[in-house]
Amino acid sequence: MDIDSFLRDPLSRRRFFHMSGVSVAGGSAVFLAACGSDDPTSRVPTGPDESDQADVEILNGALDLELMAVAAYKRAAALMTGDVLEIGKTFLAQEQEHADGLSAAIKDAGGMPNRAKSSYEFPELRSQTDALKFAVDLENTAIAAYIDALPKLSQGDLRATAAAIVTNEAEHAAVLLDALGRDPLPGAFVTGSAA
């Protein structure tokens, strides 16, 4: 499937992100399995172990997404040249930093970090423009997933770190949109888009 058809087809996108360990269902909870409640403010863990375990599940959901993004940027970089290639390499390194940070946080909370899949079935990318469009979609999906997951994290420092990652992904989206000749500032509220 080519990238434009992929981006237009919600079912393909959902299937792809689901297979990559990411599921953003209709804008609702992306890592809902970790919580058992739609209302994070009502979730009162009974003890540190329980909240740690819930955090680990949420963080592992985010880690799956980052590992997929690393693989995606590796694939996309093969189609990029010049300044765009430099952008791709920088963003690849930053997604890897997110993955490393999340893995460390998961270990701190007593959990086992998920590992990258051996392969990801990306949509067909034929050109640099295809690669940029796909990267914008990835970043928007990540933004939506993090914003959805953020209130469910029990620790303030984890929420702050998630916000710092969301902001970085939003910066990526702005640079990628600019490289596509599109408006880098699409709105005053950056919410991404659900897969």
Next chain:
Amino acid sequence: MEHVVITDGDAGTAAIAAFERDRRALLRRGFTLGGAAIAASSIPLLWSIRNAFAGAGSDDPILASAINLERVAVIAYGVVIDSGLLSPALLRLARRLRAHEQAHADALTTALTDLGGSPPQAPKGVAAVDKVVKGLGDVRSQADVVNFAIELETAAVAAYYDAHAKLVEARLLQIGASIMASEGQHLVVLRKAARKDPVPNAFETGAS
């Protein structure tokens, strides 16, 4: 780091101490969210909110500070728009950024009033901007303006980053993240205008 949660009954001295510690950490970094609002009156605000909205948590003063910050940004962009220093392209950009900051202020004000709080007093003039980021009165060129705007947006990102460790309401956390991400996108455009690396850090915390 634990966030401060004020519930029924007496506020724990540990929670107040933690809040003070966070506040001091902010002050050490030379920036307070919304300037004097948190620095001067944080504890009395916490107490009054506990009394008025027992169990409602400590989000209201953070929101009030964020509203102040966004209004200050609106003032600052207004000053640079009227400065006559900007090229047509940067003038258009400054107008868009001001509109975004106004939209942020409006959304936060709605959130605060929904929680039963009252919006803070409106900041006025360059003096109010100085409490957040100094130097607006000294801009003499387009390059100065862009560098000032980068500092302002960086300060905003830092404030939202810190706020995320303290806010407890899910909706506020999500609004805050979508605004913080918007400020990050502003930084990309401004850094490009200043020929700086548009995305220098994998974790955009507003550390400068």
